[in-house]
Amino acid sequence: MVVQVKPSSHHCSKTIEGTQQIVEANILLHGAENFGKSALTVRFITRRFIGEYGEIESIYSHIDTIDEREISFNILDSLYVFLRQQVQRIRHASRKMSTTAPIIIVGNKRDLQHGRTVSSGEGRLLAISEYSVFFEISAVETYHGVLLSRVLRKGAAGIKSIVRSLSTVFGKKRAE
Numbered sequence: 001m002v003v004q005v006k007p008s009s010h011h012c013s014k015t016i017e018g019t020q021q022i023v024e025a026n027i028l029l030h031g032a033e034n035f036g037k038s039a040l041t042v043r044f045i046t047r048r049f050i051g052e053y054g055e056i057e058s059i060y061s062h063i064d065t066i067d068e069r070e071i072s073f074n075i076l077d078s079l080y081v082f083l084r085q086q087v088q089r090i091r092h093a094s095r096k097m098s099t100t101a102p103i104i105i106v107g108n109k110r111d112l113q114h115g116r117t118v119s120s121g122e123g124r125l126l127a128i129s130e131y132s133v134f135f136e137i138s139a140v141e142t143y144h145g146v147l148l149s150r151v152l153r154k155g156a157a158g159i160k161s162i163v164r165s166l167s168t169v170f171g172k173k174r175a176e
């Protein structure tokens with residue numbers, strides 16, 4: 001999952017103090033077939049787990065208020081299996097654009113421990129080796145167990161701090 005956060009150039013919203021810019025968060029969801037990309041997205045947007053998703057959209061737009069801040073989410077769901085190579089391609093592309101999009105590694109279906117093929121340790125090690133963070137979640141569990149809400153509940157500042165820490169790792173200043 002790649003997250004890019006920036007103030008939106010299109011939207012403004014009214015607050016008690018005046019006009020506040022809406023923050024735009026662009027999220028790229030990469031995952032193997034059946035990983036649960038649709039389930040996680042639908043859970044985040046509707047707070048429901050519906051079980052079967054069929055051929056639904058792969059681009060979602062959703063505005064939510066988190067910590068009194070309006071955030072406009074653009075979520076792109078894309079099938080990709082070779083995670084490590086993909087992480088490196090994203091890093092390479094974002095360095096070329098002088099920006100740093102944080103990458104979050106997610107293990108879904110935490111509720112299905114018996115069928116587990118990747119251990120927590122392997123997930124954590126991959127995250128460390130790729131200067132990333134790792135979460136284990138389940139779309140079946142409650143809304144609050146879902147990664148997007150856990151990361152984003154802290155508001156844009158939460159994401160920005162991930163961006164800042166990754167910028168520090170790469171010694172680059174984040175493009176505003």
Ligand SMILES: Nc1nc2c(ncn2[C@@H]2O[C@H](COP(=O)(O)OP(=O)(O)OP(=O)(O)O)[C@@H](O)[C@H]2O)c(=O)[nH]1
Nearest residue numbers: 033034035036037038039051052053109138139140
């Ligand atoms: N037990 C369990 N099942 C889940 C979880 N998340 C998704 N599923 C199920 O896994 C199946 C695949 O979920 P999808 O969201 O369609 O997966 P996807 O990654 O979008 O799949 P593709 O569109 O084929 O790439 C569905 O039957 C979901 O109900 C979870 O956390 N736990």
